[in-house]
Amino acid sequence: MSERDRAPAAPRWRDPRAEPPAVRRALIVAAVAFLALFLLLPLLVVFVRALEKGTAAYLAAIAEPYARAAALLTLRTAALVVPANLLFGLAAAWAVTRFEFRGKNLLVTLVDAPFTVSPVVAGLLFVLLFGAQGLFGPWLLARGVKILFSWPAIALVTAFVTMPLVARQLIPLMQAQGSDEEQAALTLGASPWMFFRVALPKVRWGLLYGVLLCNARAMGEFGAVSVVSGHIRGSTNTLPLHVEILYDEYQFQAAFAVATLLALLGLLTLAAQALLDWRLRRRGGA
Amino acid sequence: MRGARRGPLPGFGLALGFTLSYLGALVLLPFAALLLRALQLTPARFWELVSTPRTLAAFRLSFGAALTAAAVNLLCGLLVAWVLERYRFPGRRLLDALVDLPFALPTAVAGIALTALWDERGWLGALVAPLGIRVANTPLGVLVALVFIGLPFVVRTVQPVLRGLEPALEEAAASLGASRRQAFARVLLPELRPAALTGFVLALARGLGEYGSVIFIAGNLPERTEIAPLLIMIRLEEYDLAGATAIAATFLAASLLLLFAVNLLSWRQRRRVGAA
Numbered sequence: 284m285s286e287r288d289r290a291p292a293a294p295r296w297r298d299p300r301a302e303p304p305a306v307r308r309a310l311i312v313a314a315v316a317f318l319a320l321f322l323l324l325p326l327l328v329v330f331v332r333a334l335e336k337g338t339a340a341y342l343a344a345i346a347e348p349y350a351r352a353a354a355l356l357t358l359r360t361a362a363l364v365v366p367a368n369l370l371f372g373l374a375a376a377w378a379v380t381r382f383e384f385r386g387k388n389l390l391v392t393l394v395d396a397p398f399t400v401s402p403v404v405a406g407l408l409f410v411l412l413f414g415a416q417g418l419f420g421p422w423l424l425a426r427g428v429k430i431l432f433s434w435p436a437i438a439l440v441t442a443f444v445t446m447p448l449v450a451r452q453l454i455p456l457m458q459a460q461g462s463d464e465e466q467a468a469l470t471l472g473a474s475p476w477m478f479f480r481v482a483l484p485k486v487r488w489g490l491l492y493g494v495l496l497c498n499a500r501a502m503g504e505f506g507a508v509s510v511v512s513g514h515i516r517g518s519t520n521t522l523p524l525h526v527e528i529l530y531d532e533y534q535f536q537a538a539f540a541v542a543t544l545l546a547l548l549g550l551l552t553l554a555a556q557a558l559l560d561w562r563l564r565r566r567g568g569a
Numbered sequence: 570m571r572g573a574r575r576g577p578l579p580g581f582g583l584a585l586g587f588t589l590s591y592l593g594a595l596v597l598l599p600f601a602a603l604l605l606r607a608l609q610l611t612p613a614r615f616w617e618l619v620s621t622p623r624t625l626a627a628f629r630l631s632f633g634a635a636l637t638a639a640a641v642n643l644l645c646g647l648l649v650a651w652v653l654e655r656y657r658f659p660g661r662r663l664l665d666a667l668v669d670l671p672f673a674l675p676t677a678v679a680g681i682a683l684t685a686l687w688d689e690r691g692w693l694g695a696l697v698a699p700l701g702i703r704v705a706n707t708p709l710g711v712l713v714a715l716v717f718i719g720l721p722f723v724v725r726t727v728q729p730v731l732r733g734l735e736p737a738l739e740e741a742a743a744s745l746g747a748s749r750r751q752a753f754a755r756v757l758l759p760e761l762r763p764a765a766l767t768g769f770v771l772a773l774a775r776g777l778g779e780y781g782s783v784i785f786i787a788g789n790l791p792e793r794t795e796i797a798p799l800l801i802m803i804r805l806e807e808y809d810l811a812g813a814t815a816i817a818a819t820f821l822a823a824s825l826l827l828l829f830a831v832n833l834l835s836w837r838q839r840r841r842v843g844a845a
Contacts, residue, residue: 299743299752300736306749307656314652315664317645320693321717322667325682326674328692332685371591378584393592396600399828401778403798404817407805408599411606416810418602443595465578478580496672503675506780506798510805523677523781530681530785539685542678549673556673557666 329546333539344540352517353525354544356434360521361501364442368497369490372449377482380457381465394450397443406510409440432513437521440507445500452493456486492559499552503545607818610811618815623791624800628820630708631797632827635776638715643769645716646723647761653724654731668724671717676781683714684786706788711796714782719772726768727761734760766835770828777824 302310334341344350375394379387397405413430414420423430430436468481483490505523512519514528522545529538607615618624653665671679687694688705697704704710734757742752780798787794797820804813 300739302749310648310652311656311658314645314649315658315660318649318664318667321720322664322670324686324692325679325717326667326670328685329678329682367591371588374584374587374591377580378588381578382581382585384585390588390592393596396596399774399778399825400821401780401798401801401817401824403780403801404603404778404821405599407801407813407817408603410805410810411602411814412599414810418605439595443599446595462578469577469579499673499675503673503678505675505677506802509780510802523675526677526681535685538681542681545675545678549670549675549678552673553666553669556669557662 326546326550329539329542332535333543336536340536341540341543344537345544347537349516349520350522350525350537350541353520353522353541356437356518356520357502357522360434360438360441361498363438364445364501365494365498367442368445368449369494371446372453372493373490375450376453376457376486377478379454381462391454394447394454397446402444402504402506403510405443406440406507409436409443409511431511432515433519436511437508437519440511441501441504444504444507445497448497448500449490449493452489452496453486456489460485488559488563492556495552495555495559499549502548603814603818603821606810606814610815614811615815618812619819623795624797624816626792627795627797627800627816628823630711630795631777631820632823634708634711634715634796635773635779638712638719638776639769639773641712641716642719642723642772643765646720646768646772647727647765650724650727650731654728668721671720676718676779677785679717679782680714680785683710683717683782687713687786705786706790706794708787708794710786710788711783711794714786715776715779718779718782719776722772722775723765723768726764726771730761730764762838763835766831766838770831770835773831774824774828777827 301307333344375390378384379391400408410417410431412418412420413423413436415424415431417431420431430439464485465477465482468477473481503523504521505527508521509524509527512521512524514520514524516525516528520528522541526538526542526545529535529541610618649668653661653668684705685691687710689695689698689703691705694704702709704713738756738760739752742756743749747755778798780796780802783796784799787796787799789795789799797816801813801817801820804810804816
């Protein structure tokens with residue numbers, strides 16, 4: 284009773300999980316400043332520099348034939364690589380999460396391996412396979428098959444670099460979901476192709492998430508592709524490589540103009556991810 | 570497939586067969602090529618290629634900058650995760666979605682954007698130039714690029730843990746008389762530490778190998794701002810396959826060793842926290 288008497292007339296009840304307003308404000312300002320410095324400004328500067336000579340110059344830079352050829356190669360590479368890694372991700376996740384077998388941990392580690400390799404080293408690996416002094420290079424070149432410095436090498440390194448992205452989304456998701464529905468479908472006499480009717484719809488949003496990431500990375504890959512492409516304009520130049528060439532030639536406005544295409548791709552990917560996140564959270568869980 | 574316990578579900582052979590062939594062709598074979606090529610070099614020649622001052626300087630820069638950037642991201646990542654999860658303010662959802670930008674923005678675009686910001690005439694470079702700070706074409710530029718590229722990792726590993734924490738945890742700390750600062754240091758931080766360390770390791774791994782975002786801002790002066798992946802690229806452009814292979818094999822081995830050591834440390838940490 285005596286304690287209550289000493290308390291101020293209107294007891295200031297404080298949420299034990301809340302910080303003093305001054306601390307809260309300082310933390311928000313620090314975090315927003317950090318994100319503005321490292322995320323917003325870099326994004327903004329791309330568009331400002333791309334438009335510094337007006338929209339006509341901007342449009343000219345992205346409609347230029349070499350830029351169009353580079354965009355086409357980038358799209359074709361992604362169209363090849365993303366479905367391949369999608370199939371791989373499904374197969375790997377199905378094997379790892381639905382069956383027990385020896386060496387499973389090793390397999391999961393191998394799936395992650397491309398993440399620990401520098402893109403430049405990834406490119407070098409394929410030079411060592413298909414280059415003129417490589418493991419298969421001389422044999423293939425003698426038969427007129429050229430892989431290095433042409434689109435097959437670009438597709439191969441891109442597939443290597445983006446390999447884990449779909450699998451890494453699917454494995455934890457399928458692990459968490461378990462296989463009750465599939466078992467039930469099987470008991471009810473579903474054919475082995477029930478995979479496409481039961482197992483696939485269960486993971487469709489996670490799958491889409493992985494595909495989006497894989498696609499963004501495939502279209503934007505720079506270091507690995509730079510090693511194996513040969514930088515032949517109009518033929519083995521992807522969009523990111525085209526940005527570098529323009530930049531090195533001091534055509535800054537054109538470089539930033541082409542870069543906006545890639546930045547827009549990145550922003551679209553983020554928007555789609557945010558939409559997926561929101562959808563998933565509203566449904567309460569995976 | 571000895572030792573395989575096949576459930577009643579179909580597709581084990583097909584799924585595992587495809588997975589193994591794909592991995593074999595795309596991952597194991599290329600690594601075998603690197604190993605074979607590296608083994609063709611005599612140890613003396615290998616050492617000669619790797620121990621030049623230029624190569625050693627590149628290794629020092631790559632490891633030093635990647636470790637520093639991951640440490641910066643550890644601190645700033647904790648801050649950002651905390652602010653995004655605990656406070657409500659205008660623009661929060663937009664910033665939350667933008668955190669993944671470094672994953673989605675091609676590295677070459679990040680590279681030219683950061684250079685445009687930080688060179689002497691750039692928006693930010695011109696701002697710090699009077700203070701005598703130069704960012705572009707210095708090791709500081711490498712750091713800036715690696716902080717950008719590693720930014721999402723700690724935020725994204727810590728956020729779900731923060732979201733899942735029981736309010737009772739902090740309420741108990743407060744009712745037992747802990748100040749807010751004590752509650753954070755003694756109750757919250759131990760809970761967040763494993764996730765934060767995982768994010769640190771991921772940012773470190775990414776930073777070690779990063780190429781595209783660094784080369785534009787670094788200026789690439791030999792022995793000063795030249796990172797190891799760039800040196801491998803230069804050796805390749807000189808048709809020095811032996812030099813490129815030796816540097817790449819050493820760099821890969823050193824990176825894996827470092828990541829293994831850091832993983833071991835964080836695993837021990839986790840075990841200690843789990844036991845406590």
